[in-house]
Amino acid sequence: MLKKTTRASMRRPSGGQLVLASLALTAxxxxxxxxxxxxxxxxxxxxxxxxxxxxxxxxxxxQVGDLAAANRMRRTDALREGQILTIPERGIVYVGHxxxxxxxxxxxNVTVAALARANGLSPGATLRVGQRLVLPGHRASxxxxxxxxxxxxxxVINLYRVINGxxxxxxxxxxxxRVRRRAREQVGQLLRHRTxxxxxxxxxxLLRLMTQISDHFGGRRLNIISGYxxxxxRTEESSRHVSGSAIDFSVAGVNLRAIRDYCRSLPDVGVGxxxxxxxxxxxxxxxxxxxxxxxARGERARVTATARGRRPLN
Numbered sequence: 242m243l244k245k246t247t248r249a250s251m252r253r254p255s256g257g258q259l260v261l262a263s264l265a266l267t268a269x270x271x272x273x274x275x276x277x278x279x280x281x282x283x284x285x286x287x288x289x290x291x292x293x294x295x296x297x298x299x300x301x302x303x304q305v306g307d308l309a310a311a312n313r314m315r316r317t318d319a320l321r322e323g324q325i326l327t328i329p330e331r332g333i334v335y336v337g338h339x340x341x342x343x344x345x346x347x348x349x350n351v352t353v354a355a356l357a358r359a360n361g362l363s364p365g366a367t368l369r370v371g372q373r374l375v376l377p378g379h380r381a382s383x384x385x386x387x388x389x390x391x392x393x394x395x396x397v398i399n400l401y402r403v404i405n406g407x408x409x410x411x412x413x414x415x416x417x418x419r420v421r422r423r424a425r426e427q428v429g430q431l432l433r434h435r436t437x438x439x440x441x442x443x444x445x446x447l448l449r450l451m452t453q454i455s456d457h458f459g460g461r462r463l464n465i466i467s468g469y470x471x472x473x474x475r476t477e478e479s480s481r482h483v484s485g486s487a488i489d490f491s492v493a494g495v496n497l498r499a500i501r502d503y504c505r506s507l508p509d510v511g512v513g514x515x516x517x518x519x520x521x522x523x524x525x526x527x528x529x530x531x532x533x534x535x536x537a538r539g540e541r542a543r544v545t546a547t548a549r550g551r552r553p554l555n
Contacts, residue, residue, distance in 0.1 A: 432468025
């Protein structure tokens with residue numbers, strides 16, 4: 242039996258109620274209240290009461306050490322309910338405490354030279370805890386390949402400077418896996434300051450990450466919004482743009498959220514999501530940080546959410 246509609250039930254919500262509802266909806270959209278994986282290539286698990294690393298590792302058929310390293314933890318660390326863990330995909334390993342290329346190569350039955358080459362590193366490179374390494378012969382996950390395709394020329398990035406339409410195709414790594422000097426010069430030109438045209442050689446790890454992002458998205462063009470910026474105006478001295486360690490960019494034909502999610506799966510990076518300005522900020526640092534900025538281009542920063550680590554905001 243239908244209830245009789247009263248005037249009270251048809252009363253329009255007050256202005257305050259509408260504002261609160263709008264803010265709540267915005268927070269849910271911006272902060273990503275979703276338990277879906279945040280990486281296009283890595284699975285995630287939300288910890289339930291009573292679970293530990295060993296039980297979770299067994300469920301996903303991965304080694305406890307790899308699971309711990311993927312999340313920058315020790316094997317004995319306790320978990321908290323609701324915590325988000327990155328599950329290592331097959332063919333990917335994460336550096337644990339006191340591990341070197343030699344240790345990881347021996348554990349996975351590959352040579353140090355092959356492991357270093359697969360990751361664009363020198364054989365004596367120092368590793369960071371939680372650093373993501375690709376095992377020799379590993380290809381991008383089937384999920385990523387199915388969605389984005391494979392690059393025609395892996396290791397080559399196609400860059401487009403949005404401000405003036407300048408373009409370049411750059412091979413970043415040498416046959417030995419080192420960042421080419423010529424590549425730094427070429428990319429530095431496209432990342433030069435927008436008004437003064439001053440250049441600064443970009444950070445080598447930033448170039449490696451740009452290459453990795455390009456390959457992940459099938460070699461699609463990277464649209465550069467901003468690169469090097471000297472301190473002044475609205476650029477703080479502490480900004481990583483000042484040291485050539487940051488870019489603001491988008492990927493042609495790829496949704497911003499997909500770019501954001503993949504960048505957040507990378508270790509030791511700063512990722513800024515700018516939905517109104519339509520770009521992603523990426524920089525290199527010692528600890529992963531994520532933020533959402535609702536400012537439009539040319540406006541003052543309006544950060545609405547922040548988080549440390551590679552966990553989704555919740």
